[in-house]
Amino acid sequence: MNFIFTEEHIQFKDAIKAFLKDECTPASIRSGWAEKKSFNQNRWKGLEELGVLSSNLSEEYGGLGMDQVALALMVEEMGYVGLPEPVAEQTFLINDLLDLLPAEMQKKIQEHHMSGASYISVSHPLAPNPLFLNESAGLLLFEEDSYQFVARHDLEFEEVASNDPSRELAKIKSINHSISSTENFEILNSAVSSRGALMTAAFLVGLSQKMIDLSSAYALDRTQFGKPIGSFQAVKHMLADVAVAIEFARPAVYRAAYSLADNNPKSALHCAHAKYMSSRAAELACKNSIQVHGAMGYTWEMDLHIFMRKAWSLMACWGNEDKQQDIIFNTLKSSKDELGVLYTF
Amino acid sequence: MKINFTSEQDAFRLEIRSWLEQNVPSKTLASLDTKEGFEQHREWEKKLNSGNWSMVTWPKEYGGRGLDLIEWLIFEEEYYRAEAPLRVNQNGVFLLGPTLMEFGTHEQKSKFLNAMATGDHIWAQGWSEPGAGSDMAAIRTTAVLTDGFYTINGQKTWSSRAAYADWTFGLFRTDLDSERHRGLSFILVPLDLPGITVRPIAQLDGEPGFAEIYFDDVKVPVENLLGGDGEGWKIAMATAGFERGLMLRSPARFQQTAAKLLQLYLDNERDCSPVMQAKIVEAWAQSESYALSIYHTASKMLAGGSIGSESSLGKIFWSELDHMMHQTALKILGASAELSQDSKHDAAAWIKGFMFSYAGPIYAGTNEIQKNIIAERLLGLPK
Numbered sequence: 176m177n178f179i180f181t182e183e184h185i186q187f188k189d190a191i192k193a194f195l196k197d198e199c200t201p202a203s204i205r206s207g208w209a210e211k212k213s214f215n216q217n218r219w220k221g222l223e224e225l226g227v228l229s230s231n232l233s234e235e236y237g238g239l240g241m242d243q244v245a246l247a248l249m250v251e252e253m254g255y256v257g258l259p260e261p262v263a264e265q266t267f268l269i270n271d272l273l274d275l276l277p278a279e280m281q282k283k284i285q286e287h288h289m290s291g292a293s294y295i296s297v298s299h300p301l302a303p304n305p306l307f308l309n310e311s312a313g314l315l316l317f318e319e320d321s322y323q324f325v326a327r328h329d330l331e332f333e334e335v336a337s338n339d340p341s342r343e344l345a346k347i348k349s350i351n352h353s354i355s356s357t358e359n360f361e362i363l364n365s366a367v368s369s370r371g372a373l374m375t376a377a378f379l380v381g382l383s384q385k386m387i388d389l390s391s392a393y394a395l396d397r398t399q400f401g402k403p404i405g406s407f408q409a410v411k412h413m414l415a416d417v418a419v420a421i422e423f424a425r426p427a428v429y430r431a432a433y434s435l436a437d438n439n440p441k442s443a444l445h446c447a448h449a450k451y452m453s454s455r456a457a458e459l460a461c462k463n464s465i466q467v468h469g470a471m472g473y474t475w476e477m478d479l480h481i482f483m484r485k486a487w488s489l490m491a492c493w494g495n496e497d498k499q500q501d502i503i504f505n506t507l508k509s510s511k512d513e514l515g516v517l518y519t520f
Numbered sequence: 521m522k523i524n525f526t527s528e529q530d531a532f533r534l535e536i537r538s539w540l541e542q543n544v545p546s547k548t549l550a551s552l553d554t555k556e557g558f559e560q561h562r563e564w565e566k567k568l569n570s571g572n573w574s575m576v577t578w579p580k581e582y583g584g585r586g587l588d589l590i591e592w593l594i595f596e597e598e599y600y601r602a603e604a605p606l607r608v609n610q611n612g613v614f615l616l617g618p619t620l621m622e623f624g625t626h627e628q629k630s631k632f633l634n635a636m637a638t639g640d641h642i643w644a645q646g647w648s649e650p651g652a653g654s655d656m657a658a659i660r661t662t663a664v665l666t667d668g669f670y671t672i673n674g675q676k677t678w679s680s681r682a683a684y685a686d687w688t689f690g691l692f693r694t695d696l697d698s699e700r701h702r703g704l705s706f707i708l709v710p711l712d713l714p715g716i717t718v719r720p721i722a723q724l725d726g727e728p729g730f731a732e733i734y735f736d737d738v739k740v741p742v743e744n745l746l747g748g749d750g751e752g753w754k755i756a757m758a759t760a761g762f763e764r765g766l767m768l769r770s771p772a773r774f775q776q777t778a779a780k781l782l783q784l785y786l787d788n789e790r791d792c793s794p795v796m797q798a799k800i801v802e803a804w805a806q807s808e809s810y811a812l813s814i815y816h817t818a819s820k821m822l823a824g825g826s827i828g829s830e831s832s833l834g835k836i837f838w839s840e841l842d843h844m845m846h847q848t849a850l851k852i853l854g855a856s857a858e859l860s861q862d863s864k865h866d867a868a869a870w871i872k873g874f875m876f877s878y879a880g881p882i883y884a885g886t887n888e889i890q891k892n893i894i895a896e897r898l899l900g901l902p903k
Contacts, residue, residue: 178819391899406902411895426812514779516597516772
């Protein structure tokens, strides 16, 4: 039992954190909004050069062979800066699942993956509007009982506006040609659902941390009645509640990531747990952060909403709190004989 | 990272499990807050000690097993799984014990540690006073040193276990001109000295779990001072850290409650509103998160890290969780939730636990005080 990160995990995370700190600022996100082009090719290239986009591919495909724990740490850092580019989707939903796809589809995806465009978008009943389809080389589309890969030029779609301007979404209108399959559908569907939940959970933890940091800084800076509002207990306690919620969401995310890496048969439950805890933390972080900011929190000018908007989107897709609750409840009910103190590990 | 137990840890688990299976009394002991139950629990402490299981985290040089934090968590899991009796000497073994090891003299360690381990000395806490609750630095009970003896005058209250305990430890004002945190000293006091009057206070469940202690010219030898004269606050903070920290609130207790709650729900599912499913999931998810967090923290500490104000986060989380779970149980019980002798649903145990769960957000520093600590020390907000 050693629930801490390896040196490799930490170095990977720190490298990404250092890159994002300079490259993904609120100003750069806002300029993406203004140009209606939130997918920043320079930043994407920079992340590619860092090895991030292929970090979890095996070394034979030019990847770094990173596990899901490293990915979760990475995505948390991306959440902290509100990164618009779909790195979490690319690594968790495409790279991580390649091996499960039929050989023909794998080959096709890899052709696109290795070519310049590289990004493959995903649509799934839990997140039906694919992200940045304009920037993608193709789409992996999950339906009720089958899935298909569609190259971008075989797709017709229209743009759909998101409440988070950093998320450029699309709606599929027609598909001219695709490779379709039902092979391994159950396994694949469960794998992609779990990863979608975990990926959004890790992102939400990062976003929540950002929101509480912004709010603490604001509460220190803003004075009323002659003192910083952060000296009032009503304000302190709101932020302390958020700190508690984040503290107990975080290890659930790390454990779920480890379960995937460890092929734990309960990984679906663990991913649901991670999303459940982090959605609740993020919801409280949004609510209390805007309250601490007062009327300023309700303005477009304040950066807080960059992170709140993304949190609202990510809480909703890949299974919201209620959906995760159902997964957890059904699992508990069917494995009640194992419950108790020996069930966790 | 490796979130599984090693074969040594599994073997240790089986060792404690087998001892508990053979030794945990088959009949539930009387409440430790009754005279009879207190002595039964003292006997249980002796029994634990006979198997060398009473102070497993103490270093071997003090007669413990020197268990690391992970082994301690395993021990606790098995302890709760076996539904073994509550630890009547928790104040001693988990709070004063580690404090003595850190600050005590050689003589103090040899006098108190062994007697604590054997259950011969059961300890009560002596922090709060009528005018010093959340604001502990407002302590006014005085201890004046003359000719090798402290003369103590004043009153302590909410002293856990004091109704039947043998000793108490607490903070006393030794510098009469001092204010607030300065001039306080940490003194160990036998409760059978002349001038001491203990008045038990009935708790919400009717039993005297705590008491008032009156001191009227009580003479305590200077050897009973722990640490330096005037250093009491620093030492008390270390003790409070042990209380809020890992040692007392192992996750097993809450995981066990969550599992029982699920069973209670399933037994009564037909009578429950579907809304209760949300509460069952919340109970499981939060107790699971608490366990993960504690294992994460324990692993970090084993790797050389330390825990500070973070323990305040945990204290809020487990105490609110414990209350929520018991509240949910009573809702599931419906009209049976007032039956204190209902054996079918174990309603009596849930009611008792429910009442006790109101204490969690209050003791060891109220949750509001913890929130101040979090805001000021972790988030950097001003006092």
